[in-house]
Amino acid sequence: MDTTKSADERANLLLDASTLDQTMRWLNEASANETNLTTFGSAVYPDQLACVPFTADDDGPFGVAYTPGVTAFPAPMAQAASWDTRLSWKKGAAQADEAFRKRYNAVLGPAVDITRSPWSGRNAESLGEDPLLSGTLAGDWVNGLRDGNPGEPVAAVLKHFVGNNQELDRAASSSNMDSRTLHEVYGMPFQIANDTGGPAGVMCSYNQVNGTYSCENHSLLTDYLKNEVGFKGYVVTDNGAQHSTAASLNAGLDQELSQPNHFSPANLHAALDDGEITEAQIRAAAFRVVRAKFAGGQFDNPLPATAAPDVRTAEHHGTAERIAEEGSVLLKNDGKLLPLSGHGKTIAVIGPTASNAPTNGVSAKTVCTGPLYGLLGASTAVQCPDPSAPLDAITARAAKDGDTVVYNNGSDPVSAAATAASADVAIVFGYNFGGEYFDLSTPNLLGGGDALIEAVSAANPRTVAVLENVGPVVMPWIDSVPSVLEAWYPGEAGGDAIAALLFGDANPSGKLPVTFPKSVADLPTGSGSNAQYPGVFADGSTTRTDPTAIRQVSYSEGLEVGYKSYDARGVDPLFEFGHGLSYTTFKYSDLKVATKSDPDTGTVKSTVRFTLKNTGRVPGAEVPQVYLTFPGKADEPGKRLVGFDRVQLAPGKSRKVEVVVDSTSANRPFSVWNDANGWRVVDGSYKISVGSSSRALPLQKSVTVDLTRPVATTPPSIAGDPRPGSKLSAGSGVWSETGLKFAYQWMRAGKAVAGATGSDYRVTSADQGTRLSVRVLATPTSGPTGTATSPEVVVAAPPQRSS
Numbered sequence: 001m002d003t004t005k006s007a008d009e010r011a012n013l014l015l016d017a018s019t020l021d022q023t024m025r026w027l028n029e030a031s032a033n034e035t036n037l038t039t040f041g042s043a044v045y046p047d048q049l050a051c052v053p054f055t056a057d058d059d060g061p062f063g064v065a066y067t068p069g070v071t072a073f074p075a076p077m078a079q080a081a082s083w084d085t086r087l088s089w090k091k092g093a094a095q096a097d098e099a100f101r102k103r104y105n106a107v108l109g110p111a112v113d114i115t116r117s118p119w120s121g122r123n124a125e126s127l128g129e130d131p132l133l134s135g136t137l138a139g140d141w142v143n144g145l146r147d148g149n150p151g152e153p154v155a156a157v158l159k160h161f162v163g164n165n166q167e168l169d170r171a172a173s174s175s176n177m178d179s180r181t182l183h184e185v186y187g188m189p190f191q192i193a194n195d196t197g198g199p200a201g202v203m204c205s206y207n208q209v210n211g212t213y214s215c216e217n218h219s220l221l222t223d224y225l226k227n228e229v230g231f232k233g234y235v236v237t238d239n240g241a242q243h244s245t246a247a248s249l250n251a252g253l254d255q256e257l258s259q260p261n262h263f264s265p266a267n268l269h270a271a272l273d274d275g276e277i278t279e280a281q282i283r284a285a286a287f288r289v290v291r292a293k294f295a296g297g298q299f300d301n302p303l304p305a306t307a308a309p310d311v312r313t314a315e316h317h318g319t320a321e322r323i324a325e326e327g328s329v330l331l332k333n334d335g336k337l338l339p340l341s342g343h344g345k346t347i348a349v350i351g352p353t354a355s356n357a358p359t360n361g362v363s364a365k366t367v368c369t370g371p372l373y374g375l376l377g378a379s380t381a382v383q384c385p386d387p388s389a390p391l392d393a394i395t396a397r398a399a400k401d402g403d404t405v406v407y408n409n410g411s412d413p414v415s416a417a418a419t420a421a422s423a424d425v426a427i428v429f430g431y432n433f434g435g436e437y438f439d440l441s442t443p444n445l446l447g448g449g450d451a452l453i454e455a456v457s458a459a460n461p462r463t464v465a466v467l468e469n470v471g472p473v474v475m476p477w478i479d480s481v482p483s484v485l486e487a488w489y490p491g492e493a494g495g496d497a498i499a500a501l502l503f504g505d506a507n508p509s510g511k512l513p514v515t516f517p518k519s520v521a522d523l524p525t526g527s528g529s530n531a532q533y534p535g536v537f538a539d540g541s542t543t544r545t546d547p548t549a550i551r552q553v554s555y556s557e558g559l560e561v562g563y564k565s566y567d568a569r570g571v572d573p574l575f576e577f578g579h580g581l582s583y584t585t586f587k588y589s590d591l592k593v594a595t596k597s598d599p600d601t602g603t604v605k606s607t608v609r610f611t612l613k614n615t616g617r618v619p620g621a622e623v624p625q626v627y628l629t630f631p632g633k634a635d636e637p638g639k640r641l642v643g644f645d646r647v648q649l650a651p652g653k654s655r656k657v658e659v660v661v662d663s664t665s666a667n668r669p670f671s672v673w674n675d676a677n678g679w680r681v682v683d684g685s686y687k688i689s690v691g692s693s694s695r696a697l698p699l700q701k702s703v704t705v706d707l708t709r710p711v712a713t714t715p716p717s718i719a720g721d722p723r724p725g726s727k728l729s730a731g732s733g734v735w736s737e738t739g740l741k742f743a744y745q746w747m748r749a750g751k752a753v754a755g756a757t758g759s760d761y762r763v764t765s766a767d768q769g770t771r772l773s774v775r776v777l778a779t780p781t782s783g784p785t786g787t788a789t790s791p792e793v794v795v796a797a798p799p800q801r802s803s
Helices: 007-016 020-027 029-033 076-082 085-101 131-147 179-186 188-197 218-229 246-251 265-273 279-295 314-327 390-400 413-421 449-459 494-503 563-569
Strands: 057-059 106-108 155-161 173-176 201-204 234-237 329-333 346-350 404-408 425-431 463-468 483-486 551-554 586-598 603-614 620-622 625-629 640-644 647-649 654-662 671-674 678-681 684-691 699-705 712-714 717-719 727-731 741-748 760-762 771-779 786-789
Touching: 007 279, 020 029, 020 265, 020 279, 076 085, 076 131, 076 314, 085 106, 085 131, 085 314, 131 155, 131 179, 131 188, 131 640, 155 188, 179 188, 179 671, 188 218, 201 218, 218 234, 218 246, 234 279, 246 279, 265 279, 314 494, 346 390, 346 413, 346 449, 390 404, 390 425, 390 494, 404 413, 413 425, 413 449, 425 449, 449 463, 463 494, 483 494, 586 684, 586 699, 603 620, 603 647, 603 684, 603 699, 625 654, 640 654, 647 654, 717 771, 727 771
Parallel strands: 057 106, 106 155, 155 201, 173 551, 201 234, 346 404, 346 425, 425 463, 463 483
Antiparallel strands: 329 483, 586 603, 603 654, 620 647, 625 640, 625 684, 671 678, 684 699, 717 727, 727 760, 741 771, 771 786
């Protein structure tokens, strides 16, 4: 394999040397990877070319899955709550190192399914409700996987494309959305991650989109993903998400996951014989797979001969702990109850997930990372045999201050309340869980968690609630609890991270990647029993009676997803997107915005600059966020996140922060989508807002964008007799705008006449035998200048002298 040639050249050379049936191997994941095998179930292939190395895929969002001896990282939702692009890259690099040494050089992840509601069982697996945040972090994750370990490149497969926002009937439902919603919300993180990360693959989802299965949907896979987004990699199915042979290949599917079924040699040959597909299509699909493996380095960096039994390192554990620390969000801290301080205090720790000792099957292991299948007692996707339990970590840390810890597992709220009442401060843990195949039945805490917190806080007003959960939850007890720390699924180092945050050894800096509602009634998707969720059948019922029916899920909220919906409806959330407290304070000041518009290219760029200062007494990290509110005619709900940063500051220190908002960026700020024109910048007055959350925005400035030039609906004219000595007068014409200022330039044979810039022009002998016209420049009070040129008039040539 000649490494001096391009990935395209090498892929073509390999396929040129392959038979048709060898080429077919690339259309199935198992036969593509297992080069030493020829039989996969009932499918039989010829031997692969001897130069093709073994490759292998593994599930990816939570870490290296289904094998012991790996790091259990916090859930991706915690990763998203860090808003830390560098940390996302570092997690990718750590995960890639472990995957490679476990003999995997591709992972099926990251997942960038937008959090549409709190019901989805796989919310913890993705990166929140905002396309920019999700796509940006995914792009850095992809880069870390591929580039983080020289000689150990690991390819990423983004998933699940697209509209896989619930687990209930995921393979028998249709996500029905308009094109603008697809482009601006659910497809946008794929666009961003593709542009910034260049993933090797994209996994098509189980569900239908607008009545056609994603994996055989030509408008999605070819028109949108490959042609419009510009994705150059391969499209692979989710496991069992394929429903056809010819329809799938014709739609743009390249590879079937797991064992060959629809893309088996027999089915491909049958489709060829029937004229439903061509050999050129088979080669094109194989080319995308092979090219991705060359481009990503999978063929040039062979996997080890055997998998290492334990690939964990201290550095990887440290990365997991850092994600848990940075990703935990201090939601509330009335009276500065946190950080815990003092000596000789009694601290009550309450709740089953605080301890590694199970209570009714629930322990710290339950919420270490994402559970398989969303079932209590199911193993986790990434093995987490001995996580740092909060009880152990808090006990060890409290001992340094001379404090005493007492524990109650929370199985009896009355007993738990008594334990809390006897302590100086109570730390009560609440949880829920969800996973693949199952949605949550409630947005409340499970295992009587709400009643437990109510009982504990009633017994001790100095109560801290620590939540370990999938995504947004409601908190009926919020008014009685002064401090709330959201820890998500905190991973193997979660207990140590939680203890460090509670005692102030680490300063909370996480920001919510999702909105927390006050009640179910406030959700953008309604109460959980309608066409939006869980979706309805033909008879209007939400309950399945026909096993073959397709559940119709209406995305009628359109762009009003997450914080945009709360803004548009004027509904106050419990905790807004981007919210997160710190043990220090920050001041925003000196906002300056420089905006440049280019009407020739239809683009606009704003450079946003401001000062951020740590005004408190301890070091801390802040995540400044930049939002854009569109002109009313854009019909864009609320505001849109268009930029962010993460800044670490010592006490009293400040930093100048710059965020560039460029309409040509992958997230298309200043732009909206419509099918007629694609992405277009909307003229009008925008508001740029800067602050610490989507609702705390102390800095605001308006900018006007006007890329539309005035247009002459009736062209300029010339009045008068075009002969030497005569005066010609220019008429400005009729224009698309009023209030314009006009300037004139007379033209002779298409070239400007020096000094002839008035509305009148005296014809000279130099004009004889030429054509005159006038160019009119129309300048509005703001925005670009329009130009138009009059029809030409002919100045007669001088008479010929007779000889």
